[in-house]
Amino acid sequence: MxxxxxxxxxxxxxxxxxxxxxxxxxxxxxxxxxxxxxxxxxxxxxxxxxxxxxxxxxxxxxxxxxxxxxxxxxxxxxxxxxxxxxxxxxxxxxxxxxxxxxxxxxxxxxxxxxxxxxxxxxxxxxxxxxxxxxxxxxxxxxxxxxxxxxxxxxxxxxxxxxxxxPLGGYADAEVVPGLELAPHRDKVRHSSSLIDARHTPPAVRGKAVVVGGSHSAWSAVDLLLAGEADEVTVIHRTGLRLFYDGADAARADGYAFDPELDVCPLNGRVNRYGGLRGRAHELARAALGLPGADPAPVRLLRAGDPQDAEAAHKALAEADVIVMANGxxxxxxxxxxxxxxxxxxxxxxxxxxxxxxxxxxxxxxxxxxxxxxxxxxxxxxxxxxxxxxxxxxxxxxxxxxxxxxxxxxxxxxxxxxxxxxxxxx
Ligand SMILES: Cc1cc2nc3c(=O)[nH]c(=O)nc-3n(C[C@H](O)[C@H](O)[C@H](O)COP(=O)(O)OP(=O)(O)OC[C@H]3O[C@@H](n4cnc5c(N)ncnc54)[C@H](O)[C@@H]3O)c2cc1C
The missing domain is CATH 3.50.50.60 (FAD/NAD(P)-binding domain)
Incomplete structure (x- = not known):
């Protein structure tokens, strides 16, 4: 009772x-x-x-x-x-x-x-x-x-x-029309399986693909690089969003942003909510090749960009693990x-x-x-x-x-x- x-x-x-x-x-x-x-x-x-x-x-x-x-x-x-x-x-x-x-x-x-x-x-x-x-x-x-x-x-x-x-259906998600994870679902893991110590992390050797551009995605990249992955490819949809304290700091860093859409009207910060910070910022900055960054062994592919389409399909097909960071x-x-x-x-x-x-x-x-x-x-x-x-x-x-x-x-x-x-x- x-x-x-x-x-x-x-x-x-x-x-x-x-x-x-x-x-x-x-x-x-x-x-x-x-x-x-x-x-x-x-x-x-x-x-x-x-x-x-x-x-x-x-x-x-x-x-x-x-x-x-x-x-x-x-x-x-x-x-x-x-x-x-x-x-x-x-x-x-x-x-x-x-x-x-x-x-x-x-x-x-x-x-x-x-x-x-x-x-x-x-x-x-x-x-x-x-x-x-x-x-x-x-x-x-x-x-x-x-x-x-x-x-x-x-x-x-x-x-x-x-x-x-993890958002339901992440292992079968369509990254963009025509680029689907379903054919590779057996090797898809959610980012939380790497990041959250309550899960047993997948053994990752060889080639890894991370899908997403968030803090979780780049944290997964960091963990993969620190582990035994030989090669990490990041497939992102919306471009890499980096956080800066203000527009001047972003410009000084050579970061391209939209001065209206990417700036918080309340405090002037660039990509206040969506921007990568800390270690994720460093890694993404390096992947973008911004000045002074140590080169990161990360390949960037833009989902939906016709120039990257073939490479994105190939990366998914050849990957030993695909880490989905869709939230x-x-x-x-x-x-x-x-x-x-x-x-x-x-x-x-x-x-x-x-x-x-x-x-x-x-x-x-x-x-x-x-x-x-x-x-x-x-x-x-x-x-x-x-x-x-x-x-x-x-x-x-x-x-x-x-x-x-x-x-x-x-x-x-x-x-x-x-x-x-x-x-x-
Ligand atoms: C990888 C990652 C990194 C992040 N890093 C940061 C960061 O650096 N800084 C930051 O500000 N934010 C960060 N966030 C965002 C956010 O602040 C955190 O996710 C935060 O932990 C969310 O708080 P929450 O209370 O919503 O969820 P949780 O932290 O998950 O807490 C939920 C709580 O509910 C309890 N619970 C679960 N189920 C039940 C149930 N059925 N009944 C009763 N209790 C239950 C759990 O035990 C837990 O204590 C991060 C998020 C992620 C995913």
């Missing part, structure tokens, strides 16, 4: 960077009391805070400093204050101006998560469950989350931040409607479809304000509020965003339950 639990205002499924973002945002903006008074149940089987970042064998795509910016604006006294001088924080601070290994970032996020967890546990209306959300059902006036241990947590709304899984969809637990029928989330080329406030959209196009989904695989599309380069067609995703702009959007929505005037991303 499922055990009865009190009715919460919100049940958070997942306790990774996305889930914790609005809670940290609330603490920074003096609204934590208001949020906790709603009554929060947080369901997370692992440590609170780092989520998948604890498992990625790569460096951060952000500088160390932005991970620490969440501490700015938090009260000088109280539970968050101690975070400022912990060994994990000091180590990350040493990387404020470079791209730290994620193994340095994760321990800091774990400490942050521990503080959030203690705050929830101490509040009479909140609770943390070391458990998995196995199913989420809408009811007439809320949601019921069934956990792995058989609890039934009832709440007005659910926050679905359970991370991502993620949200790894949601099964969802159902109040009448018991399945609720199937809509998925598009950039992941699970949500509105500009993070309300889940189903395959019939209906938005569900009681189901708030964001984070890996379901990021919000950049809007005028959060900026970004107009050419960026994917989702805004990142720890800083969860704790700042996206955190604000979700927090406002959770506190105000605003459900009108939204658009699908």
């Amino acid at each position: 499922p055990s009865a639990e009190p009715h919460f205002g919100l049940v958070f499924c997942g306790g990774g960077p996305a889930a914790l973002g609005p809670i940290v945002t609330a603490a920074r903006s003096g609204r934590l009391g208001e949020l906790l008074d709603r009554g929060i149940a947080l369901v997370e089987p692992g440590p609170l805070g780092p989520g998948g970042l604890a498992h990625y064998r790569i460096g951060a795509n952000s500088l160390g400093g932005p991970f620490l910016e969440c501490l700015d604006g938090l009260p000088d006294t109280g539970p968050f204050a101690a975070l400022r001088d912990l060994p994990e924080t000091r180590l990350l601070r040493e990387h404020a101006d470079d791209h730290p290994p994620l193994s340095v970032v994760a321990p800091f996020l774990t400490r942050l998560g521990a503080v959030v967890g203690a705050l929830l546990e101490a509040h009479p209306r909140c609770a943390v469950f070391a458990d998995r959300a196995e199913a989420v059902r809408l009811t007439a006036d809320g949601v019921v989350v069934t956990t792995g241990s058989g609890r039934e947590l009832t709440a007005r709304r659910a926050v679905l931040a359970t991370g991502g899984r 993620f969809e949200a790894a949601l637990p099964p969802l159902s409607r109040a009448d018991g029928t399945a609720l199937t989330p809509a998925t598009g080329p950039t992941g699970t479809v949500v509105t500009d406030r993070g309300h889940l959209v189903d395959t019939e196009g209906a938005a569900h304000p009681r189901l708030v989904a964001y984070g890996l695989g379901a990021g919000l599309a950049p809007s005028a509020d959060i900026g970004g380069e107009p050419s960026y067609a994917r989702r805004a995703d990142g720890v800083w965003l969860y704790q700042h702009d996206i955190g604000e959007i979700v927090l406002d929505d959770l506190l105000n339950e605003a459900t009108t005037g939204e658009t699908h991303s």
Whole structure:
């Protein structure tokens, strides 16, 4: 028999960077009391805070400093204050101006998560469950989350931040019309199988092809080059997007960009969201042959460019492994409607479809304000509020965003339950 639990205002499924973002945002903006008074149940089987970042064998795509910016604006006294001088924080601070290994970032996020967890546990209306959300059902006036241990947590709304899984059908994907992975599907692996230590990495010897141009794609290239691959070919669709602090820096580096479409109108950064940073930036820069870069043993092919078409087909046919880096969809637990029928989330080329406030959209196009989904695989599309380069067609995703702009959007929505005037991303 499922055990009865009190009715919460919100049940958070997942306790990774996305889930914790609005809670940290609330603490920074003096609204934590208001949020906790709603009554929060947080369901997370692992440590609170780092989520998948604890498992990625790569460096951060952000500088160390932005991970620490969440501490700015938090009260000088109280539970968050101690975070400022912990060994994990000091180590990350040493990387404020470079791209730290994620193994340095994760321990800091774990400490942050521990503080959030203690705050929830101490509040009479909140609770943390070391458990998995196995199913989420809408009811007439809320949601019921069934956990792995058989609890039934009832709440007005659910926050679905359970991370991502490879976009469905990646092994049979059509890269561009006429260039298909299906004939080679036995040698196709998703980038996460190399990057995420929870998977056994494929043994890669000989020729490797990476399909994609994202941070994950170039992180996979880095891991392949560090391993036993003899030759790496990158097949990309949209050109290589490099991040620069501003247009002058990009020009000085000899990087060609569109001064309107590739520049964020809010802060002038070039390819603010889609641009490669850190080690991925270095590698892509070298592959483009920009001045001063050490030559990278990487061949670039542009999918859809007739000049590269034959070489792309040949590379796929001859590859020993093909690494697909086409991103993620949200790894949601099964969802159902109040009448018991399945609720199937809509998925598009950039992941699970949500509105500009993070309300889940189903395959019939209906938005569900009681189901708030964001984070890996379901990021919000950049809007005028959060900026970004107009050419960026994917989702805004990142720890800083969860704790700042996206955190604000979700927090406002959770506190105000605003459900009108939204658009699908
Ligand atoms: C390879 C890679 C590198 C990245 N590097 C960076 C970076 O350097 N900087 C940056 O800012 N962003 C980075 N990101 C983007 C993003 O910030 C991270 O992916 C981040 O971990 C996403 O947070 P999340 O909470 O959405 O998902 P996750 O980190 O995956 O966390 C999901 C959480 O939900 C829990 N969970 C899963 N299923 C259930 C369930 N059924 N019930 C309850 N809990 C569940 C998990 O245990 C986990 O704790 C990277 C993304 C990728 C893919």
